[in-house]
Amino acid sequence: MGDDWADPVAAVTRRDVLRLFSAGMMANVLSGCRHDWPPPGKCEVPYPIIDVHCHFFNAADVPVAGVVRYLALREGAPDKKTSKLIKGLAVVLVVALADVAPEAKDELAVLRKRARRFSEAELARRRDEQLYKAMEVLIELANGERSASEFLQPSTADRSDFELLLSELADHANLPRNFQKGLGGASDEDIDAIVEAAKNHDIIGVYVRFVQLMQDYRKDLAESYLRIYRSQCSALSLITPSILDFDKWIPGKASPQRDQINVMHEMQQVVAKEHGVHMHSFVSFDPLREAWDPGSSLKNVKYAIMCKGFIGVKLYPPMGFMAIGNTRSGIDAALKRLYKWCCENDVPIMAHAENSLGARCGNGNLASPQHWRELLKFDRYKNLRMNLAHFGGFDENRRQGEETGVLVNCIQDKFSGPPSWEQIIGETIHDDRRLNLYADLSYLSELVSTTSTGLHYDIRKRLNAWLRAYDPDARHLMFGTDWSMMSRERNYNNYVPRMVDGLAQAGVSDNHRQNILWRNASRFLGLDRPGPTRDRITAYCKEYELGTDWLSALAIA
Structure with missing residues (x-):
C-alpha cells in the first residue's frame, strides 16, 4: 500500500497498559505439545447466554x-x-x-x-x-x-x-x-x-x-474456547465468531476469504453436533477490496450469508476508513452497496468501535461512534442493525488527553473527550432514537485482568450511570468475550462469571442482565422474531441436521 506505519502500532488503548506485565499471568496457556488451560470459573445462570463477539482465526488468516x-x-x-x-x-x-x-x-x-x-x-x-x-x-x-x-x-x-x-x-x-x-x-x-x-x-x-497459540488449527481454538466457557456456563447457547480481512491494508498475505468462509461453515456443523453450542459467524467486508474490484468483497458477504449459515457482517474502520464521508476513491460507494444490501436482507453489522489498533497513526479515531451517528441520520439507513463493539472503558473521560499509544507517540490518537465514545453511543440511541443501535461489552478487561478495586468500582459506576441516562431498560448492550484475544489476560478463564458478577454489582437487575446476556443479541441478530435472518438460519440448520429447537428459546415475546 505504501502507507507508513507508526511503530510498533500507533493506537493502543486502555486495555494495553493493564495487561501482560505481571509475572506468569499466562504461564499455562501453552505447555509442551498440549494446551494446558487454567481451570474455568463457575457461572450458574438459568437462561441462555449469547457470545456475540469472538474469534477463531489463526496466523494464516491475517498478514504475519x-x-x-x-x-x-x-x-x-x-x-x-x-x-x-x-x-x-x-x-x-x-x-x-x-x-x-x-x-x-x-x-x-x-x-x-x-x-x-x-x-x-x-x-x-x-x-x-x-x-x-x-x-x-x-x-x-x-x-x-x-x-x-x-x-x-x-x-x-x-x-x-x-x-x-x-x-x-x-x-x-x-x-x-x-x-x-x-x-x-x-x-x-x-x-x-x-x-x-x-x-x-x-x-x-x-x-x-x-x-x-495463533499457529493452531481454527477448530482447536474453538474447542479450547468451549472447554473454558461452555464448562463454566452450560447455558452458553450461541456464539458468533468473526473472520477478518486485513491484507489490503497491512503488509503480508492471508488465506483467501472464500477459504475462511468455507472453514467456518464446516466448523459451525462440528461445534453444534459435537458440543451442543450453535455457531453462526460474521463475515468480513473490506471496502478497499470492494473499491478496487467492485462486487468482490460483497460477493463473499452474499455467499457467506446466503449459502453458508453466516449471520452478519464485520467491519474494521481502524484499517483506514470511516462509516461515511471517506475521501479515498470508491470507499463510500463500496460501503453504501453493503449498507443497502444489509438493509434489504435484514443482515446485522458489527463494527470495531474503540480508539485502538489503527493500521496507521490516527486511524483509531476512524472507529468513532460519531461517524456511525452521522450515517444513521440518513433515513434509508434507519433500520440498519448495528453493533458498535468494545463498549465500556470510558477512556475519553478517564484518560482525557492521554495518548492511546504507549510505545509510540501519536498526537492524533490522544483521548479527546468528553464526550466519551460511550456517551456518543448513548446519545445516538436515546436522543436520536436509533433503536437498532447496539454495543457489546467484549474484552472489558478492566473487570477481569486487574486487581484494582478502585478501577472496578469506577467502571461499574460509569456503566450504571450510562444505563440510567440512556438505556434504562438495558435493551442495547450485549455480552461478548473477544476470545481468542482474551487469552492474553490474567483471569481470562473467569471472564463470564466476572462479567455476570460485575453487572450485578453495577446495579443491573436480573431481568436487565438477561437482556445483556442474551435477549439484546437475539434482537440484534434478528433471531427474536420471524423474519429473513431467522428463516435463513432455520433453513441452514435443517439442511445440515443441526436442529432448530434452540431457536425457539431465543424468541422474545
Missing part, C-alpha cells in the same frame, strides 16, 4: 507482520528496557510465526476428511522448530549479520535492541553472555536453551505463547 504488530505486540512497556526488548522481539516473532499455522484450504481438507491433520506433537514440533529458527535469526541480528528490515517493514529496532534481547534470554538460560559471538559459536544446545528461556520469560514468554 500484521499479527505481530497489530495483535500480539500492542502492549505498553512499563520501562525503557522493556520497550527495547519488545522492539527487538517484534522482528523475532515475525520469523517465529512463519509457515506453521495451517492455511484455511488445508484445514478445510482436514475437516472434510480429505487430508490428515497434524497431531498435537507434530504441531508442537513445527512451532518449536520455527521458534528455533527465530532464535538463530536473533543471534545474527545481534551480531550485525542481518538487518531487521529483511523481516519487518518498517522497524525501529537496531542492533542494541537485539543484543539486549539476546542477553536477557541468555541470562534466563544461565548461559554466558559472550556465547553469541557469531552463529557458529552457538551450539544447538545453546539455542535450545534460548528457546526455552523465551517460552518461560515473564514478559517475553507471554508474547511467544500467544504467537504459538
Whole structure:
C-alpha cells in the first residue's frame, strides 16, 4: 500500500497498559505439545447466554507482520528496557510465526476428511522448530549479520535492541553472555536453551505463547474456547465468531476469504453436533477490496450469508476508513452497496468501535461512534442493525488527553473527550432514537485482568450511570468475550462469571442482565422474531441436521 506505519502500532488503548506485565499471568496457556488451560470459573445462570463477539482465526488468516504488530505486540512497556526488548522481539516473532499455522484450504481438507491433520506433537514440533529458527535469526541480528528490515517493514529496532534481547534470554538460560559471538559459536544446545528461556520469560514468554497459540488449527481454538466457557456456563447457547480481512491494508498475505468462509461453515456443523453450542459467524467486508474490484468483497458477504449459515457482517474502520464521508476513491460507494444490501436482507453489522489498533497513526479515531451517528441520520439507513463493539472503558473521560499509544507517540490518537465514545453511543440511541443501535461489552478487561478495586468500582459506576441516562431498560448492550484475544489476560478463564458478577454489582437487575446476556443479541441478530435472518438460519440448520429447537428459546415475546 505504501502507507507508513507508526511503530510498533500507533493506537493502543486502555486495555494495553493493564495487561501482560505481571509475572506468569499466562504461564499455562501453552505447555509442551498440549494446551494446558487454567481451570474455568463457575457461572450458574438459568437462561441462555449469547457470545456475540469472538474469534477463531489463526496466523494464516491475517498478514504475519500484521499479527505481530497489530495483535500480539500492542502492549505498553512499563520501562525503557522493556520497550527495547519488545522492539527487538517484534522482528523475532515475525520469523517465529512463519509457515506453521495451517492455511484455511488445508484445514478445510482436514475437516472434510480429505487430508490428515497434524497431531498435537507434530504441531508442537513445527512451532518449536520455527521458534528455533527465530532464535538463530536473533543471534545474527545481534551480531550485525542481518538487518531487521529483511523481516519487518518498517522497524525501529537496531542492533542494541537485539543484543539486549539476546542477553536477557541468555541470562534466563544461565548461559554466558559472550556465547553469541557469531552463529557458529552457538551450539544447538545453546539455542535450545534460548528457546526455552523465551517460552518461560515473564514478559517475553507471554508474547511467544500467544504467537504459538495463533499457529493452531481454527477448530482447536474453538474447542479450547468451549472447554473454558461452555464448562463454566452450560447455558452458553450461541456464539458468533468473526473472520477478518486485513491484507489490503497491512503488509503480508492471508488465506483467501472464500477459504475462511468455507472453514467456518464446516466448523459451525462440528461445534453444534459435537458440543451442543450453535455457531453462526460474521463475515468480513473490506471496502478497499470492494473499491478496487467492485462486487468482490460483497460477493463473499452474499455467499457467506446466503449459502453458508453466516449471520452478519464485520467491519474494521481502524484499517483506514470511516462509516461515511471517506475521501479515498470508491470507499463510500463500496460501503453504501453493503449498507443497502444489509438493509434489504435484514443482515446485522458489527463494527470495531474503540480508539485502538489503527493500521496507521490516527486511524483509531476512524472507529468513532460519531461517524456511525452521522450515517444513521440518513433515513434509508434507519433500520440498519448495528453493533458498535468494545463498549465500556470510558477512556475519553478517564484518560482525557492521554495518548492511546504507549510505545509510540501519536498526537492524533490522544483521548479527546468528553464526550466519551460511550456517551456518543448513548446519545445516538436515546436522543436520536436509533433503536437498532447496539454495543457489546467484549474484552472489558478492566473487570477481569486487574486487581484494582478502585478501577472496578469506577467502571461499574460509569456503566450504571450510562444505563440510567440512556438505556434504562438495558435493551442495547450485549455480552461478548473477544476470545481468542482474551487469552492474553490474567483471569481470562473467569471472564463470564466476572462479567455476570460485575453487572450485578453495577446495579443491573436480573431481568436487565438477561437482556445483556442474551435477549439484546437475539434482537440484534434478528433471531427474536420471524423474519429473513431467522428463516435463513432455520433453513441452514435443517439442511445440515443441526436442529432448530434452540431457536425457539431465543424468541422474545
